Amino acid sequence: MHGIAFDVAHLLAGCLVLVSFLMLYQDRLYSLLNTYALHAMVLFLSVAWQAYIQNAPHLYVTAGIALLFKAIIIPVALHRMIVKLGIHREIETVVGTGPTMLAGMGLVGLSLVVMLHAAAGADLMAREDLAFALSVILLGLLIMVTRRNAVSQVVGFMSLENGLILAAAGAKGMPLVVEMSVAFSILIAFIVIGIFLFRIRERFDTVDVQALDRFRGERQ
Amino acid sequence: MPIILLLSGIAALLILALLALFLSGRSSATSVVYGGGLLLSLGLLGVGAQHLLGNTAPLELSLPLGLPWIGAHFRLDALSAFFVVIVNLGAAVSCLYGLGYGQHAEDPSRVRPFVPAFVAGMNLVLLAADAFTFLLSWEFMSLASWALVVAAHRDPRSLRAGYIYALMASLGTFALLLAFGLLAGPNGSYAFAAMRAAHFTPAVGALVLCLVVLGAGSKAGLVPLHVWLPEAHPAAPSHVSALMSGVMTKVAVYAVIRIVFDLLGPPHWWWGVVLLALGGASALMGILYALFDADQKRVLAFSTIENVGFIFVALGLALAFRADGFQAAAALALTAALFHVFNHSILKGLLFFGTGAVQHATGTRDMERLGGLIHRMPVTAFCVLVGCVGIAALPPLNAFASEWLTFQAILLSPSLPQWGLKLLVPAVGALLALAVTLAAACFVRFFGTSFLGRPRSEAACGAEETDVFSRAAMLFLAGVAVLAGLLPGVVIDALGPVSSSLIGHQMPVQTSQPWLSIVPIAASRSSYNGLLVFIFIAMSAGIVASTIHVFASRRVRRAPAWDCGFADPNPALQYSASSFSEPIRRVFGPLLFLARTEVEIPPPGSMGPARLRVHLEDVIWQRLYMPVTGLVAGIADRLNVFQFLTIRRYLSLVFLALVSLLLVLAIWS
Numbered sequence: 001m002h003g004i005a006f007d008v009a010h011l012l013a014g015c016l017v018l019v020s021f022l023m024l025y026q027d028r029l030y031s032l033l034n035t036y037a038l039h040a041m042v043l044f045l046s047v048a049w050q051a052y053i054q055n056a057p058h059l060y061v062t063a064g065i066a067l068l069f070k071a072i073i074i075p076v077a078l079h080r081m082i083v084k085l086g087i088h089r090e091i092e093t094v095v096g097t098g099p100t101m102l103a104g105m106g107l108v109g110l111s112l113v114v115m116l117h118a119a120a121g122a123d124l125m126a127r128e129d130l131a132f133a134l135s136v137i138l139l140g141l142l143i144m145v146t147r148r149n150a151v152s153q154v155v156g157f158m159s160l161e162n163g164l165i166l167a168a169a170g171a172k173g174m175p176l177v178v179e180m181s182v183a184f185s186i187l188i189a190f191i192v193i194g195i196f197l198f199r200i201r202e203r204f205d206t207v208d209v210q211a212l213d214r215f216r217g218e219r220q
Numbered sequence: 221m222p223i224i225l226l227l228s229g230i231a232a233l234l235i236l237a238l239l240a241l242f243l244s245g246r247s248s249a250t251s252v253v254y255g256g257g258l259l260l261s262l263g264l265l266g267v268g269a270q271h272l273l274g275n276t277a278p279l280e281l282s283l284p285l286g287l288p289w290i291g292a293h294f295r296l297d298a299l300s301a302f303f304v305v306i307v308n309l310g311a312a313v314s315c316l317y318g319l320g321y322g323q324h325a326e327d328p329s330r331v332r333p334f335v336p337a338f339v340a341g342m343n344l345v346l347l348a349a350d351a352f353t354f355l356l357s358w359e360f361m362s363l364a365s366w367a368l369v370v371a372a373h374r375d376p377r378s379l380r381a382g383y384i385y386a387l388m389a390s391l392g393t394f395a396l397l398l399a400f401g402l403l404a405g406p407n408g409s410y411a412f413a414a415m416r417a418a419h420f421t422p423a424v425g426a427l428v429l430c431l432v433v434l435g436a437g438s439k440a441g442l443v444p445l446h447v448w449l450p451e452a453h454p455a456a457p458s459h460v461s462a463l464m465s466g467v468m469t470k471v472a473v474y475a476v477i478r479i480v481f482d483l484l485g486p487p488h489w490w491w492g493v494v495l496l497a498l499g500g501a502s503a504l505m506g507i508l509y510a511l512f513d514a515d516q517k518r519v520l521a522f523s524t525i526e527n528v529g530f531i532f533v534a535l536g537l538a539l540a541f542r543a544d545g546f547q548a549a550a551a552l553a554l555t556a557a558l559f560h561v562f563n564h565s566i567l568k569g570l571l572f573f574g575t576g577a578v579q580h581a582t583g584t585r586d587m588e589r590l591g592g593l594i595h596r597m598p599v600t601a602f603c604v605l606v607g608c609v610g611i612a613a614l615p616p617l618n619a620f621a622s623e624w625l626t627f628q629a630i631l632l633s634p635s636l637p638q639w640g641l642k643l644l645v646p647a648v649g650a651l652l653a654l655a656v657t658l659a660a661a662c663f664v665r666f667f668g669t670s671f672l673g674r675p676r677s678e679a680a681c682g683a684e685e686t687d688v689f690s691r692a693a694m695l696f697l698a699g700v701a702v703l704a705g706l707l708p709g710v711v712i713d714a715l716g717p718v719s720s721s722l723i724g725h726q727m728p729v730q731t732s733q734p735w736l737s738i739v740p741i742a743a744s745r746s747s748y749n750g751l752l753v754f755i756f757i758a759m760s761a762g763i764v765a766s767t768i769h770v771f772a773s774r775r776v777r778r779a780p781a782w783d784c785g786f787a788d789p790n791p792a793l794q795y796s797a798s799s800f801s802e803p804i805r806r807v808f809g810p811l812l813f814l815a816r817t818e819v820e821i822p823p824p825g826s827m828g829p830a831r832l833r834v835h836l837e838d839v840i841w842q843r844l845y846m847p848v849t850g851l852v853a854g855i856a857d858r859l860n861v862f863q864f865l866t867i868r869r870y871l872s873l874v875f876l877a878l879v880s881l882l883l884v885l886a887i888w889s
Contacts, residue, residue, distance in 0.1 A: 107879070110879065110882055110883065110886060111882070113886045114882050114885050114886045117885075117886065118885065138878075138879070141871075141874075141875045141878070142875070144871055144875075145868065145871050145872045145875050148868065
């Protein structure tokens with residue numbers, strides 16, 4: 001294993017986990033979006049580095065998609081959406097920052113333990129990469145679970161998807177078609193969710209999903 | 221060739237079922253469907269009988285149907301051929317009866333399409349030679365019969381019966397599915413030929429036996445899996461009740477024989493214990509239920525449980541003898557079981573036809589509202605009398621011969637080496653003896669209350685004899701029952717190939733015995749001659765009757781009877797069905813039926829009537845099924861909360877499930 005190639009890949013994947021942690025405690029929507037843009041940026045760097053060391057030109061396409069859509073278009077669109085919805089001042093806290101961070105650490109530990117055992121026979125780099133990717137996925141789920149606002153749940157979902165891309169880029173020989181289809185499905189999911197957000201807003205004057213639950217008249 | 225004929229007959233029955241759908245509005249539909257069914261069943265019966273009596277080698281056929289990598293396998297051997305005869309004999313007579321009965325049934329278009337489909341399903345089960353085809357046909361048979369049970373869909377009782385039946389049938393098929401899964405082994409060899417060749421560990425054998433008893437036993441009506449049977453069988457129209465009770469339970473017996481005797485390999489002695497214990501319990505409980513019920517069709521359904529118990533006891537004996545290497549005794553017990561299968565299918569069909577005729581004539585099945593029908597429906601009464609005598613196992617009718625053979629097998633049990641069997645078999649024999657006597661009481665009550673005495677209602681008073689097709693069907697079955705009783709040796713010899721193919725041994729040839737006797741083991745030990753018994757009974761009864769006529773009739777004087785102080789006794793004051801069974805209820809009621817009697821005596825001076833109320837509860841339903849249904853309902857109530865969570869909680873649930881699975885993975889390794 002080339003020392004520097006492995007170290008840089010390791011560093012970038014670690015940075016992605018770190019940025020996920022940053023997202024965990026952002027309680028304002030603007031800062032959450034900015035952190036998400038940073039997350040996508042780190043993903044772009046990580047995938048591009050993988051493309052360079054694996055000598056796989058199609059991964060550059062993936063990296064480009066990540067940069068264009070995830071770091072630029074989606075954050076800008078969500079930014080405008082937040083302005084239109086007028087919720088940029090909202091603060092949401094479902095679970096306190098401290099417990100959330102502790103839970104996040106526990107999840108990272110868990111994914112490391114699981115992956116180091118499960119992929120014991122695999123290539124060293126793929127193993128580390130998968131462990132980090134699983135951490136990012138679990139942290140993305142944690143963001144979704146601890147948020148109440150529909151927009152921040154969407155952001156959590158996007159960061160989860162970044163973890164999937166990281167795992168896919170680390171595994172050598174992943175066909176481009178799969179990555180393209182994943183990217184497009186995410187895009188479509190984003191569009192659908194966006195439309196839904198506006199519809200929800202039209203109906204209920206809020207995008208707080210608790211309002212939906214109240215409207216259903218069911219127990220909390 | 222015969223197997224292709226059989227399969228095309230089955231296909232023709234299915235086409236007939238479709239045709240019945242298209243004809244549903246026409247007046248000719250009943251004649252077309254039941255006439256076609258009669259002809260096709262007769263054809264199938266002929267092919268099956270020819271194969272059974274011709275004693276030819278098993279025929280096999282595989283068709284490229286069903287799952288692509290398995291195909292559909294069919295096999296016709298002696299066992300299948302015997303049951304093909306049973307099923308199609310029952311089906312043909314049912315169709316003959318349906319030609320008349322179907323004309324005046326209510327809502328016949330809900331019944332007609334399913335009768336040929338049901339018969340086709342039962343035939344397919346008998347021919348199937350791989351697990352997939354078998355289960356598919358089994359489920360088809362269950363579904364067709366379910367549709368017939370809920371034919372009277374406006375009656376809430378039939379809907380409830382259909383619901384319970386659907387539950388029990390799915391449970392049974394599920395158990396059979398698991399049993400075949402175990403038999404197929406890890407390689408998934410679903411053909412019966414591969415299962416036959418495989419060897420199973422004792423644990424697998426035991427598990428398969430239990431699953432088969434659960435799966436096929438619930439269809440046959442073994443206690444405690446019988447709860448659906450007394451609800452579902454009476455809910456269907458009478459000719460279908462006859463098919464379900466007389467024939468479908470036999471298909472379940474076929475499944476047990478096919479899997480346990482044929483596919484599972486050499487038995488262990490305690491396998492017999494399972495069948496013996498369940499069979500003995502079914503025989504006793506079934507006939508006790510029958511004794512305390514006043515609904516004619518429910519009485520017959522409960523009596524089916526008793527007879528199925530009898531068959532299972534004989535099968536258990538055959539297993540035990542075979543495990544210990546007593547091939548002759550095993551052949552005797554198996555032949556007794558199969559003979560009883562034949563007898564019960566004939567008699568139960570006959571009795572259900574009789575009740576159908578009575579129900580059509582009077583509009584009721586409640587014995588407490590019938591009576592005196594022997595004068596208004598003489599042919600039906602005679603046929604039902606033959607059926608009652610037969611099913612009460614009185615000589616010289618057919619069921620006596622098969623039950624006598626079973627008792628002969630029980631008497632051989634002291635030679636078994638295991639002490640468990642040595643003690644259990646005589647105990648089960650005593651249970652059976654008790655069940656047989658109670659059955660006699662039950663059918664005296666059945667016949668006496670419905671057909672003798674004075675009519676207890678207007679409807680019974682105005683009853684008329686049933687139509688010619690129904691009478692023909694009943695007379696035919698009564699004739700078969702009498703013939704099989706007088707010449708049991710012929711039937712036993714026909715069963716020889718079945719027993720020799722399953723056990724490798726068969727009973728000695730009976731038709732060569734002098735005077736048409738049957739000698740199961742040795743003439744020095746025991747023998748029975750139905751014909752001689754019949755001649756003796758006929759002669760002695762004739763002599764007594766003519767003596768009374770010659771010497772006593774002239775002395776008869778008509779005079780007012782001593783009326784115990786009642787000037788004009790109401791017909792309701794006659795000896796009734798519940799008063800007949802009262803002494804037996806006193807003995808068994810408190811223990812097995814949680815019987816409570818309440819007596820209400822009006823206060824002195826009041827003119828109100830005194831009342832006696834008897835409460836009976838089904839102890840098996842109360843103690844076994846109620847806790848289970850309560851548990852399921854309780855769990856369902858608790859889980860209901862999960863239908864009304866918030867989106868975030870659902871997400872959290874998914875998240876927690878993922879994390880806990882990962883945790884398990886981390887700790888496990």
